[in-house]
Every structure is written in structure tokens, then in C-alpha cells.
Amino acid sequence: MNTKHSAFAAALAALCIVGCYASLEDYPKEKCTALPNENVVKAIHDNCIKCHTKDFTTAQDICVRKGMIIDSVKSGRMPKMGKLYDHYRDTILNWK
Numbered sequence: 297m298n299t300k301h302s303a304f305a306a307a308l309a310a311l312c313i314v315g316c317y318a319s320l321e322d323y324p325k326e327k328c329t330a331l332p333n334e335n336v337v338k339a340i341h342d343n344c345i346k347c348h349t350k351d352f353t354t355a356q357d358i359c360v361r362k363g364m365i366i367d368s369v370k371s372g373r374m375p376k377m378g379k380l381y382d383h384y385r386d387t388i389l390n391w392k
């Protein structure tokens with residue numbers, strides 16, 4: 297590998313430190329009782345997908361993480377290193 301390539305690889309790896317480690321795979325899923333409406337899905341796609349690339353793809357994926365999502369947003373743990381606009385926060389916390 298020449299220097300140009302390794303610099304590129306290093307840059308990719310640096311990007312991944314933040315993004316690529318977010319995976320909820322190891323957490324047990326809950327039972328989906330009510331699918332989130334499109335505003336909830338949009339709020340999560342706008343704010344969470346960039347790190348959680350595979351966690352929240354469909355409304356069903358989001359639904360089985362409801363408790364975790366609300367808890368992490370309410371406590372301010374998520375979005376990691378960021379802050380939600382109030383309307384997004386309200387939408388997620390008042391999940392419908």
C-alpha cells in the first residue's frame with residue numbers, strides 16, 4: 297500500500313470511530329405494540345441513522361427499540377455528541 301492509500305484508509309478509520317460502532321444488535325428487542333408514525337420515523341432518520349446505520353431502517357426496526365430510544369433521548373445520552381431540536385425531541389418522546 298503506498299502512502300496515499302494509507303492516508304485514505306486512516307481517514308476512513310477515523311470516520312468510523314464515531315459512526316461504525318453504533319449497533320444495537322446485542323440488545324434484546326422488545327415486542328412492537330404500536331408502530332411509530334411518520335414523524336417519529338423521520339425524526340429518527342434525520343438524527344440517528346448517520347451513526348446507527350442499520351438499527352433504525354424501518355418503522356418496525358424502530359418499534360422494537362421504543363423503550364431504549366425514549367430512555368436514551370430523555371436522559372440526553374443520544375444523539376451522541378449532539379443535541380436534538382426541541383421539535384424532534386418532543387416528537388420522539390411523545391411517540392405516536
Ligand code: HEC
Nearest residue numbers: 314317318319343344347348364365368373374375376377
Ligand atoms: C454520533 C453518533 C450517534 C448518533 C447521532 C446517535 N447515536 Fe445512539 N449510539 C451511538 C454509539 C456509538 C452507541 C454505542 C454505545 C454507547 O456509546 O452508548 C449508541 C448507543 C445507543 C443506544 C443503546 C445504549 C443506550 O445508551 O441506551 C440507543 C438506545 C441509541 N444509541 C439510540 C439513539 C437514538 C434514538 C439516536 C437519535 C436521537 C441516536 N442514538 C443517535 C452513536 C450515536
